[in-house]
Amino acid sequence: xxxxxxxxxxxxxxxxxxxxxxxxxxxxxxxxxxxxxxxxxxxxxxxxxxxxxxxxxxxxxxxxxxxxxxxxxxxxxxxxxxxxxxxxxxxxxxxxxxxxxxxxxxxxxxxxxxxxxxxxxxxxxxxxxxxxxxxxxxxxxxxxxxxxxxxxxxxxxxxxxxxxxxxxxxxxxxxxxxxxxxxxxxxxxxxxxxxxxxxxxxxxxxxxxxxxxxxxxxxxxxxxxxxxxxxxxxxxxxxxxxxxxxxxxxxxxxxxxxxxxxxxxxxxxxxxxxxxxxxxxxxxxxxxxxxxxxxxxxxxxxxxxxxxxxxxxxxxxxxxxxxxxxxxxxxxxxxxxxxxxxxxxxxxxxxxxxxxxxxxxxxxxxxxxxxxxxxxxxxxxxxxxxxxxxxxxxxxxxxxx
Numbered sequence: 001x002x003x004x005x006x007x008x009x010x011x012x013x014x015x016x017x018x019x020x021x022x023x024x025x026x027x028x029x030x031x032x033x034x035x036x037x038x039x040x041x042x043x044x045x046x047x048x049x050x051x052x053x054x055x056x057x058x059x060x061x062x063x064x065x066x067x068x069x070x071x072x073x074x075x076x077x078x079x080x081x082x083x084x085x086x087x088x089x090x091x092x093x094x095x096x097x098x099x100x101x102x103x104x105x106x107x108x109x110x111x112x113x114x115x116x117x118x119x120x121x122x123x124x125x126x127x128x129x130x131x132x133x134x135x136x137x138x139x140x141x142x143x144x145x146x147x148x149x150x151x152x153x154x155x156x157x158x159x160x161x162x163x164x165x166x167x168x169x170x171x172x173x174x175x176x177x178x179x180x181x182x183x184x185x186x187x188x189x190x191x192x193x194x195x196x197x198x199x200x201x202x203x204x205x206x207x208x209x210x211x212x213x214x215x216x217x218x219x220x221x222x223x224x225x226x227x228x229x230x231x232x233x234x235x236x237x238x239x240x241x242x243x244x245x246x247x248x249x250x251x252x253x254x255x256x257x258x259x260x261x262x263x264x265x266x267x268x269x270x271x272x273x274x275x276x277x278x279x280x281x282x283x284x285x286x287x288x289x290x291x292x293x294x295x296x297x298x299x300x301x302x303x304x305x306x307x308x309x310x311x312x313x314x315x316x317x318x319x320x321x322x323x324x325x326x327x328x329x330x331x332x333x334x335x336x337x338x339x340x341x342x343x344x345x346x347x348x349x350x351x352x353x354x355x356x357x358x359x360x361x362x363x364x365x366x367x368x369x370x371x372x373x374x375x376x377x378x379x380x381x382x383x384x385x386x387x388x389x390x391x392x393x394x395x396x397x398x399x400x401x
Contacts (some may be wrong), residue, residue: 002352004116007039007213017085026115029054036086041342041349042195044068047093048348051080051215053112058251059385061212062112063344066093067192073101075166076127077190077199078113078344081119082387087123100124102166104157105131106188107177107201113344129154130164132188134177135207156241157188169193171336175203175329178322181394185318189329191336198338203319204360205311207253207303211245221248228291246299247291249346250377253302253312255384258376259295302372307342308352308360310342312373315363317380317388320397323364327401334358366400 015033023032030052037050049064065077074097080086091167094100103124105117114135121129129149133156157174161167169192176186190199211222222244223234250257302309319326334354341350341357362371388394 007037017088018083020081021085022081022115022119026111028112029057029059030218034081034083034086035214035217036080036083036089037217038089039213041065041340044097045195046197046342047194048342049080049086049089050212051086052214052217054221054252057224058248059215059221060248060345061214061348063342063348065342065344066090067102067195067197067199068093068097069166070169070194073098075102075104075118075170076100077104078106078201079103079116081116082120082123100127103127103129103137104188104190105129106131106190108135108181108184108186110202111346112209113201118150119159121150121153125150125153127153128165130157131155132157132174132176132186134184134186136184167266169390173329173332175326178318178325179395180318180321181388181392189333191333191338196337196339198333198336198341198357200341201344203307203310204341204343204357205345206250206306206308206343206347206350207299209303209306211220211241212346215245216241219244225251246296250295250299250302254298254377254381255313256380257295257298258374258379259292259298261290261292298374298377302377305349306347307373308350308356309373310360310363312378312381315373316378316385317394318366319361321395323398323401327361327364330358330361366399 012159018033018035020032020034034051039048039050040046041048042370045068049066050061052059053062054060060079061400063078064080067073067075067077074093090100103117103121105114107113117131121127129353131149131154157172159174160166161170162168164172171191171193172188174186174188175182178185187201187203189203192199211219215222219241220234223236224242224244225247226240226244227234250260256262291341334357336354338354338357339351341352342348343350360371362368385394385397389396
């Protein structure tokens with residue numbers, strides 16, 4: 001067993017241990033090869049399992065949290081890809097603390113979470129699966145048992161945590177369901193009373209100062225984004241890993257921050273032949289881009305001192321459709337006496353108070369803008385929002401509370 005906070009993986013070199021053969025159900029990087037890292041967050045009580053996911057080398061952690069139950073056995077929040085390596089790391093906990101008893105799907109919109117629940121549940125046939133109400137699929141809204149979930153073992157989370165079989169150890173609260181035209185959004189936050197830990201999926205994040213450990217197992221995406229021009233060599237050192245991580249964080253949060261330039265194709269070709277030192281990088285010949293010299297200021301404005309914040313895509317495209325409902329949920333969660341937050345993405349665990357959690361949602365309040373991120377970096381997201389609304393794909397945003 002690892003010491004509290006120590007990062008552990010199996011150190012195997014067998015590619016079959018990382019293989020995820022159902023990668024085509026969600027064809028994003030790293031496709032069929034997914035490494036796993038386990039970290040003990042609270043000694044003999046809570047562990048996180050990190051894998052990696054991304055598009056165009058914009059890679060961020062995706063995280064599963066495992067909690068030991070007082071009566072024996074384990075609860076799994078937001079499963080990840082059940083590779084041989086992942087299952088081996090989990091079976092080490094099962095051998096000491098008992099079987100996986102409950103598997104929680106805490107979202108209805110995160111395909112990167114939903115796609116793993118069925119395959120993961122089949123690895124633990126004794127476990128009961130609990131899912132967030134109002135599950136849906138796109139482009140056809142299919143019945144739950146058609147989504148790969150075990151029909152006889154899958155249950156809807158009761159509206160009151162006291163009605164759940166694990167309610168003597170956990171409180172939970174559901175944000176949702178937020179109607180988004182062609183889809184829906186909902187998330188369930190879990191509070192483990194004994195460890196004073198809050199588990200959330202997508203609503204709250206914090207940017208780590210250093211590249212996450214899972215991203216450093218294969219640093220190529222970090223080094224790819226560290227280059228300033230297309231002709232730069234890939235050089236592996238700490239400075240380039242850090243530089244690449246900071247740029248990846250900006251991509252992941254804003255899609256296109258204000259400090260990122262997208263040259264016209266004519267300029268790209270001209271520079272490639274006449275001024276190669278100014279050549280834009282491009283992914284597989286697509287989407288050329290160049291960073292402005294002052295790009296670091298956007299990263300530091302985003303990260304702050306490691307503060308909690310709501311991801312810009314949720315601010316601009318989702319939660320602003322239901323500001324009052326979101327704030328009601330945040331108020332309810334902030335009543336729990338937690339001291340750490342474990343999100344499914346980016347930094348974890350985060351030492352934070354209920355007040356800091358609640359303050360992250362101030363962007364929905366008309367007279368409280370103390371948590372506002374730089375508006376210029378929202379330009380592309382605001383444009384997407386306007387186009388989707390204009391075409392009737394999503395409902396308009398509501399006024400702040």
